[in-house]
Amino acid sequence: MNNNKEVNIPRRSFIDYLLGGSILALIASVLYPTIKFIMPPKVPEASQSSVKAAKVGELAPNSYKIFRMGTKPGILIHTEDGKFIAMSAVCTHLGCIIQYRPDMQHVWCACHNGHFDLNGKVISGPPPLPLEVFQVNIVGDEIIVSKKG
Amino acid sequence: MEKNFLYEWFSKRIPLKNMIEFGKKKTVPVHKYSVWYYFGGICLFLFVVQVLTGIMLLLYYRPTAESAFESVQFIVTQVKFGWLVRSIHSWAANILIAASFIHMFSVYLMKSYRPPREMTWLTGFFLLLIFLAFGFSGYLLPWNELAFFATQVGTNMAGAIPLVGGYIKTFLRGGEEVTGATLIRFFGFHVAVLPGITTVLLAIHIYLVQVHGMSAPIGIEKNKIKEEPFFPNFILKDMVGWSLVLTLLVFLSVFFPWEIGVKADPFASAPVGIKPEWYFMFMFITLKFIPGKVLFFEGEVLGIFGFIFAGIIWMLLPFFDKKAAQEKRSTFFTLIGVFVILYISVITIVGYMLPGK
Numbered sequence: 001m002n003n004n005k006e007v008n009i010p011r012r013s014f015i016d017y018l019l020g021g022s023i024l025a026l027i028a029s030v031l032y033p034t035i036k037f038i039m040p041p042k043v044p045e046a047s048q049s050s051v052k053a054a055k056v057g058e059l060a061p062n063s064y065k066i067f068r069m070g071t072k073p074g075i076l077i078h079t080e081d082g083k084f085i086a087m088s089a090v091c092t093h094l095g096c097i098i099q100y101r102p103d104m105q106h107v108w109c110a111c112h113n114g115h116f117d118l119n120g121k122v123i124s125g126p127p128p129l130p131l132e133v134f135q136v137n138i139v140g141d142e143i144i145v146s147k148k149g
Numbered sequence: 150m151e152k153n154f155l156y157e158w159f160s161k162r163i164p165l166k167n168m169i170e171f172g173k174k175k176t177v178p179v180h181k182y183s184v185w186y187y188f189g190g191i192c193l194f195l196f197v198v199q200v201l202t203g204i205m206l207l208l209y210y211r212p213t214a215e216s217a218f219e220s221v222q223f224i225v226t227q228v229k230f231g232w233l234v235r236s237i238h239s240w241a242a243n244i245l246i247a248a249s250f251i252h253m254f255s256v257y258l259m260k261s262y263r264p265p266r267e268m269t270w271l272t273g274f275f276l277l278l279i280f281l282a283f284g285f286s287g288y289l290l291p292w293n294e295l296a297f298f299a300t301q302v303g304t305n306m307a308g309a310i311p312l313v314g315g316y317i318k319t320f321l322r323g324g325e326e327v328t329g330a331t332l333i334r335f336f337g338f339h340v341a342v343l344p345g346i347t348t349v350l351l352a353i354h355i356y357l358v359q360v361h362g363m364s365a366p367i368g369i370e371k372n373k374i375k376e377e378p379f380f381p382n383f384i385l386k387d388m389v390g391w392s393l394v395l396t397l398l399v400f401l402s403v404f405f406p407w408e409i410g411v412k413a414d415p416f417a418s419a420p421v422g423i424k425p426e427w428y429f430m431f432m433f434i435t436l437k438f439i440p441g442k443v444l445f446f447e448g449e450v451l452g453i454f455g456f457i458f459a460g461i462i463w464m465l466l467p468f469f470d471k472k473a474a475q476e477k478r479s480t481f482f483t484l485i486g487v488f489v490i491l492y493i494s495v496i497t498i499v500g501y502m503l504p505g506k
Contacts, residue, residue: 026392033230037205041227 050146053086056138064100067145073097074134074145079118080105084136086145087120092129107131171359176376177383178365185255186363186383187390188248194391195245196351198398199283202238203340210290212336214329217292218412225409236402242284244398246428249277257486261364262467263474269361272354274464279347284426286339292332293410298419299426300335301327306436309449328415367476430500431493432456463489 051074053067059078066073066089075089077100087107089097096111106123107116114125120133137144160166177186209228211220224231253273256262262270285303289296304327308318323330365374377383425433435456439448472479 033233034205036229037231037234038208039229040209041229043227 050144052142053145054143056141056143062102062105066097069145075100075107076143076145077118084138084143085118086134086136088132091127092131093127172380175362175379177363177379178369179375179377180365180369182259182366185259187387188252188255189358190387191248191390191394192245192252194394195241195248198241199238199245202234202241205234206238207340212290212333214292214332217290217332221291221409232406233402236406237398239407240398240401242287244394246280246284249280253277254486254490258483259364259366260470260473260479260482263470266357266361266364267467269354269357270467271464272350272357276347276350276354279343279350281428283339283343284428286335286343288426289332289335290339291409292413294413294417294420295410295423297327297413297415298423300331302425306453309453311450326415367473367478424500427497431496434496434500
């Protein structure tokens with residue numbers, strides 16, 4: 001009779017493992033699709049490499065305009081000496097949209113006081129990386145901004 | 150040791166001891182009708198499924214006429230397992246309503262509504278109405294052709310009620326016509342108003358079930374009755390029921406995924422063979438069968454009043470059933486229940502057998 005008991009215990013625990021295992025499998029099969037569902041699918045980025053940013057007469061010297069470059073904003077600056085400069089308008093620090101400061105004649109981010117020069121380089125403040133500078137071409141009366149490379 | 154410490158800490162702040170004592174003492178009667186006890190739990194399980202999948206769908210759904218249909222398309226075609234989550238939400242809605250009907254009729258036929266459980270019956274009755282409202286409001290949200298016209302018809306029916314009908318219709322539609330305003334309104338009902346009401350009703354309903362315990366049918370003598378412990382025996386069987394329902398749900402969702410249909414066009418004619426959802430079919434067909442004019446009344450108005458009247462009577466039946474209240478068989482009330490079940494089943498089947506028009 002003692003023998004019987006010894007056999008019964010592993011059988012019992014085998015059933016327990018089976019039950020526990022299938023409960024774990026059930027939980028996993030609910031959690032996996034749930035987590036996959038929660039993570040948003042990648043929306044194909046409208047990878048525009050070239051956009052019409054503005055018309056030539058639109059911007060006074062020493063002023064700027066934010067334009068759409070695909071899904072992200074870009075900044076077009078008309079410098080005091082009449083040059084057009086375009087770069088990404090997304091601050092490399094925490095992603096705020098930067099602006100051109102006519103008084104300082106360079107680019108400034110209002111969020112954490114980041115300063116960039118007109119080549120996109122960081123002058124001061126927290127931004128860790130320079131801004132991506134775009135190529136500007138004037139075709140007729142339109143200002144075409146395109147990504148370099 | 151640490152376990153004990155945590156238990157002590159919480160039990161000083163939450164009446165854990167009482168709850169555990171209650172759980173230990175709680176029993177469930179065992180008899181040949183015990184199987185019907187599981188349907189309440191199945192409704193609860195499906196409701197939880199609806200809350201969870203509903204919250205998930207909210208992450209991607211956009212409730213505007215311009216983008217509702219597209220966002221559902223996005224869920225179904227782009228989001229990982231989106232087709233599954235939406236399908237489960239739609240199927241579970243239907244099974245929930247079916248299970249609620251089964252739950253209600255089984256409670257009715259077993260006369261579980263007799264004192265002191267009248268309030269449990271009332272809250273259950275309102276929960277079923279709320280679930281129907283969930284079904285009606287949720288149906289519009291994908292903004293497809295069928296949903297658009299179902300809403301058109303449904304809100305028009307409310308509009309047929311004399312005096313107040315016009316106001317109810319405008320309130321439901323958020324304007325004169327079914328537009329994007331209606332969609333946003335239904336979305337608000339579906340995800341905010343109705344869940345709020347449901348939570349309160351459900352809490353009272355379940356609390357009352359705990360207070361009164363499970364009702365044993367009349368004729369099964371209280372002192373001779375067999376009982377089984379709620380924990381763990383009954384709850385484990387409950388969970389077997391839930392996993393069966395989950396299996397059915399996933400099976401239906403995978404092999405019969407819910408259609409998206411065609412985007413609603415407010416300037417297109419209604420498609421041929423348009424029908425309401427099955428749980429509104431018996432009302433739809435009944436209204437079709439009532440002639441346009443009955444004496445001085447409009448047929449439709451008469452039909453709607455008939456349904457409201459019948460609904461109120463059904464809700465109040467526990468208060469009329471004096472025999473069941475004395476623990477005596479009440480054949481008359483059983484017959485009413487059987488009649489209602491037969492009426493709804495037969496008319497619904499007729500509805501599906503009738504040709505398109």
